Amino acid sequence: xxxxxxxxxxxxxxxxxxxxxxxxxxxxxxxxxxxxxxxxxxxxxxxxxxxxxxxxxxxxxxxxxxxxxx
Amino acid sequence: xxxxxxxxxxxxxxxxxxxxxxxxxxxxxxxxxxxxxxxxxxxxxxxxxxxxxxxxxxxxxxxxxxxxxxxxxxxxxxxxxxxxxxxxxxxxxxxxxxxxxxxxxxxxxxxxxxxxxxxxxxxxxxxxxxxxxxxxxxxxxxxxxxxxxxxxxxxxxxxxxxxxxxxxxxxxxxxxxxxxxxxxxxxxxxxxxxxxxxxxxxxxxxxxxxxxxxxxxxxxxxxxxxxxxxxxxxxxxxxxxxxxxxxxxxxxxxxxxxxxxxxxxxxxxxxxxxxxxxxxxxxxxxxxxxxxxxxxxxxxxxxxxxxxxxxxxxxxxxxxxxxxxxxxxxxxxxxxxxxxxxxxxxxxxxxxxxx
Numbered sequence: 001x002x003x004x005x006x007x008x009x010x011x012x013x014x015x016x017x018x019x020x021x022x023x024x025x026x027x028x029x030x031x032x033x034x035x036x037x038x039x040x041x042x043x044x045x046x047x048x049x050x051x052x053x054x055x056x057x058x059x060x061x062x063x064x065x066x067x068x069x070x
Numbered sequence: 071x072x073x074x075x076x077x078x079x080x081x082x083x084x085x086x087x088x089x090x091x092x093x094x095x096x097x098x099x100x101x102x103x104x105x106x107x108x109x110x111x112x113x114x115x116x117x118x119x120x121x122x123x124x125x126x127x128x129x130x131x132x133x134x135x136x137x138x139x140x141x142x143x144x145x146x147x148x149x150x151x152x153x154x155x156x157x158x159x160x161x162x163x164x165x166x167x168x169x170x171x172x173x174x175x176x177x178x179x180x181x182x183x184x185x186x187x188x189x190x191x192x193x194x195x196x197x198x199x200x201x202x203x204x205x206x207x208x209x210x211x212x213x214x215x216x217x218x219x220x221x222x223x224x225x226x227x228x229x230x231x232x233x234x235x236x237x238x239x240x241x242x243x244x245x246x247x248x249x250x251x252x253x254x255x256x257x258x259x260x261x262x263x264x265x266x267x268x269x270x271x272x273x274x275x276x277x278x279x280x281x282x283x284x285x286x287x288x289x290x291x292x293x294x295x296x297x298x299x300x301x302x303x304x305x306x307x308x309x310x311x312x313x314x315x316x317x318x319x320x321x322x323x324x325x326x327x328x329x330x331x332x333x334x335x336x337x338x339x340x341x342x343x344x345x346x347x348x349x350x351x352x353x354x355x356x357x358x359x360x361x362x363x364x365x366x367x368x369x370x371x372x373x374x375x376x377x378x379x380x381x382x383x384x385x386x387x388x389x390x391x392x393x394x395x396x397x398x399x400x401x402x403x404x405x406x407x408x409x410x411x412x413x414x415x416x417x418x419x420x421x422x423x424x425x
Contacts, residue, residue, distance in 0.1 A: 044118065048125045048373065055128045055366060062356060063254045066247050 071239060076186050078236050080193055083179040084200045086148060086229040090175045091204030092211070093151050093222045094123070094168045099212025101161045115165045117379060122169030123176075124372035131177040131365030138241045140185075140361060144178030145230040147171045152226035155219040173368075178233075180364030184353045185239045191309065194353075195301025195346030202293040206286060247357065249413035254355070257414065258366075260406030261352050265367050266374025267399035268344065271392060273375040274383060277328055285331050292335040296342025301350065309347045310407045316343030317400045325393035341396075344403060351410055 098119055102112050134143045150171030157164040183197035211217055247254070279285050296316075304312040323337030353363040377383065 044121050048121060048369075051125050051128055051369060052373070055362075055369060058128075058132060058359075058362065059255060059258055059356075062359065063251055066254065067251045 071186065075237060075239075076193070079182060079186055079239065080196055082229070082232045082236055083144065083182055083197050086144070086175070086226075086233060087179055087197060088200035088204035088207075089222075089225055089229055090148055090151050090172060091201045092208035093155060093204075093226060094119070094172050095205045095208025096212040096217050096222065097155060097158060097164055097168050097208075099209050100158060100215075100217035101164065101212075103213055103215045103217075104158075112161075115161055118162070119165040119169045120372060122166060123172040124368045126170070126173045127177050127365030127368040128362055129365070130173050131181070131361030131363070132359070134177050134181055134361035135241075135359045140178040140181035140241065141233055141238045142178070143174045143361070144182065145233045147173065147175030147178060148226050148230040148233065150174065152223045152230075155222050158217075158219070173365075176368065177361045177365050180349075181241070181361040182239060184350065184360040184364065185241055189350070189354055191301035191304045191346040191350035193301070194349050195304075196298050198345060198349070199294045199298035202290050202297070206290040210283075241358075241360070247355070247414050253409050253413045257406055257410045258352065258355055260402050260409070261348050261355075262366060262370040264344070264399050264403035264406060265348050265370040267395060267402065268341070268348075269371035269374030270377060271324070271395055271399070272341070272371075274378040275324060275328060275392070276387060277331075277334060279329075279331050289331070289335055289338060292339040293342055296339040297345045300343035301346030303343065304347045304350075309351060310404065310411065313344040313347040313407060314400055314404045316340040317396060317403065321393055321396040321400070325389045325396065328392075347407070348403065351407060355410065355414060 098116055101115065130143065134140050148171070151168055152171075154164045154167035154171060157167060179197055180194065183194045186193045277289070280289060300312065300316065317340070320337045320339075320341035323333050324341060327333035327337070349364065349367050352367060353360045356363045
């Protein structure tokens with residue numbers, strides 16, 4: 001067991017049968033953004049954009065509050 | 071705060087963190103394994119879940135800070151994730167509910183961990199670390215086709231009750247930041263930029279040997295250990311030293327030796343040392359807004375990882391590009407931390423950097 005783990009750790013590179021490669025990660029393989037419909041991209045983009053904007057405004061408000069304490 | 075108090079809080083939240091992440095991953099991958107839907111639709115679900123779980127955290131974090139209710143947020147998030155296991159037959163609803171629950175839990179738990187020992191990076195690191203372990207176990211259960219709701223629901227309900235029962239830390243109220251406010255946004259921007267780059271490299275890095283279960287377990291342990299140890303080392307030896315040295319060491323290991331599992335794992339360990347430092351530093355910059363600070367780091371991660379979801383993912387195959395991106399991250403992080411220590415640093419960080 002020890003030997004096989006060591007072998008695995010140091011293998012260069014490890015070849016993996018195609019069949020074993022599947023949903024190995026939360027990131028889907030290939031060009032995936034295009035699997036989203038246009039509406040989906042717009043909705044998610046707008047959502048993230050709004051949150052980024054709100055975050056910037058909050059940070060600026062905190063800064064102003066800090067500056068007013070001077 | 072007594073050691074027992076801190077220990078009980080960090081144990082409950084860390085265990086709950088692993089459980090919440092495991093459940094969310096198990097739900098998503100169980101849907102994938104069910105295979106009744108088109109593969110494209112399933113990938114959409116994963117993207118939708120990720121955007122909701124990560125990007126909405128600043129909003130929930132802000133609400134948690136205003137209401138001063140991190141424990142309730144964490145408990146509610148845990149229960150929402152539990153409820154989402156019952157909706158697996160309605161994948162979109164399950165993914166959205168799991169995403170919202172995950173976000174609520176993360177900001178609640180994050181705020182608690184940041185308030186247990188304000189200005190210290192060790193506890194936030196220990197809280198965040200088990201998430202990777204939970205993800206790995208959840209993906210494994212989901213993919214195995216053995217996903218059953220009730221054990222998850224039972225454990226999540228117990229976690230939620232534990233969160234509500236244990237004594238809670240006092241939430242830090244507003245305090246005046248020392249130093250020159252003109253550097254305020256610059257420090258925050260540099261910290262968030264370094265986090266975004268970490269998200270890009272962390273998610274985009276191509277490690278084909280991850281498909282081997284044994285190696286995946288060891289890799290996950292390297293991630294967990296890196297995050298957990300990063301804060302402890304940062305508090306002991308100084309945030310700048312640990313975070314920048316960790317990134318510098320990781321750059322060649324991840325860029326040029328990612329095909330060799332043992333070397334790449336060492337790189338992953340060093341790469342993750344920075345996480346608790348950037349999180350705690352950001353929370354220090356936003357006193358009384360620990361939930362919002364935690365949420366900002368999640369938002370930066372998903373914004374940074376965005377190219378990974380597109381054709382731009384091909385960058386992961388370019389070793390020199392990965393190396394350059396990590397070095398840019400080192401520069402950005404070093405500048406951010408240096409400005410922080412010079413203009414706003416808490417006494418602990420300043421003292422440690424002078425050692």
